[in-house]
Amino acid sequence: MTYLRQLNRVHPFETLGRLHDDMRRRALGQMHAATAPRAKRAWQPPFTLHESELAFEVRFLLPGVDPERLEVSVEGDVLRVSGERPGIPDDARRRFTNERCTGAFARAIEFPTPVDSEHIAARYRDGILHVTLPRAAEARPRRIDVRYDTDVGDTDTPQPNAQMDAGSIGPSGDASNTTQNTED
Amino acid sequence: MTKNTLDCCAPRPATGAANGASTPATTRRPTVVPRADIWETDCAAQLAIELPGVTQDDVQVRIENDHLIVEATPKIDEPEGQVRRLEWRATAFRRSFALTDDADRDAIEADLKNGLLTVLIPRRAEKRPRTIEVRVDT
Numbered sequence: 237m238t239y240l241r242q243l244n245r246v247h248p249f250e251t252l253g254r255l256h257d258d259m260r261r262r263a264l265g266q267m268h269a270a271t272a273p274r275a276k277r278a279w280q281p282p283f284t285l286h287e288s289e290l291a292f293e294v295r296f297l298l299p300g301v302d303p304e305r306l307e308v309s310v311e312g313d314v315l316r317v318s319g320e321r322p323g324i325p326d327d328a329r330r331r332f333t334n335e336r337c338t339g340a341f342a343r344a345i346e347f348p349t350p351v352d353s354e355h356i357a358a359r360y361r362d363g364i365l366h367v368t369l370p371r372a373a374e375a376r377p378r379r380i381d382v383r384y385d386t387d388v389g390d391t392d393t394p395q396p397n398a399q400m401d402a403g404s405i406g407p408s409g410d411a412s413n414t415t416q417n418t419e420d
Numbered sequence: 421m422t423k424n425t426l427d428c429c430a431p432r433p434a435t436g437a438a439n440g441a442s443t444p445a446t447t448r449r450p451t452v453v454p455r456a457d458i459w460e461t462d463c464a465a466q467l468a469i470e471l472p473g474v475t476q477d478d479v480q481v482r483i484e485n486d487h488l489i490v491e492a493t494p495k496i497d498e499p500e501g502q503v504r505r506l507e508w509r510a511t512a513f514r515r516s517f518a519l520t521d522d523a524d525r526d527a528i529e530a531d532l533k534n535g536l537l538t539v540l541i542p543r544r545a546e547k548r549p550r551t552i553e554v555r556v557d558t
Contacts, residue, residue: 363535
């Protein structure tokens with residue numbers, strides 16, 4: 237929940253914007269392609285984001301990009317991807333459909349927890365850009381061992397102590413279960 | 421049952437759509453129409469079709485009933501961990517394009533690179549625009 241909210245904050249209306257772009261492109265179709273100058277604004281490639289205990293994995297949908305023209309950078313907790321891909325060449329005599337987003341693209345993702353910027357791996361294959369960002373050591377979920385002292389008799393709680401010793405299995409099992417749940 | 425024997429004559433290649441019904445839910449993917457740009461030069465029509473995640477083994481391009489048919493089923497593994505954002509999904513692709521009479525069916529070339537399929541459909545030589553030299557008789 238928290239993650240989703242924070243990420244949404246980065247691009248609040250982008251889905252709507254994409255929808256609108258898409259509709260406009262379809263509606264204007266050929267006319268738009270033939271007459272309007274190419275949009276100067278960079279388009280935003282769609283991505284998926286998966287989060288595991290150790291890393292974030294991001295996959296950008298970017299078919300038809302020359303890997304040389306693909307730039308991936310990390311600054312703090314923000315991942316930036318930008319580049320350019322060619323569209324219909326200028327010497328085309330006639331354009332029938334122009335459905336692809338072409339030209340300059342850019343997208344930034346802000347991560348809710350720190351990432352280990354030294355060990356980020358990016359791989360571009362078959363039109364998909366995979367970026368793996370390990371979570372910073374301090375941001376990884378840690379398991380905290382619950383210490384259960386049996387001989388706490390030195391403090392001034394005489395009555396409950398005797399009972400806990402007797403039935404130690406039940407309460408201790410419950411206690412460790414609840415801590416695990418809250419970690420997740 | 422006689423119908424079946426007729427169909428056997430032209431066995432249909434296994435497509436994503438056809439497989440979808442019988443394969444387990446984990447591998448079943450919807451089939452979508454891939455985005456494409458189509459343009460024309462003097463001597464050829466060109467298609468650029470987006471097939472992200474598709475390798476050479478996953479794609480089939482064929483001509484059937486005056487249509488160029490592109491089918492692809494990419495093998496994309498599911499990343500580990502919980503989904504935080506899902507703006508695209510791995511799908512199978514299918515799209516067909518009607519070929520006109522001037523398309524030279526035997527000279528069609530298809531090339532897959534970085535998840536983009538480029539198809540070159542040359543025009544028949546006799547249909548290409550020609551410049552006729554004007555002879556001046558003196």
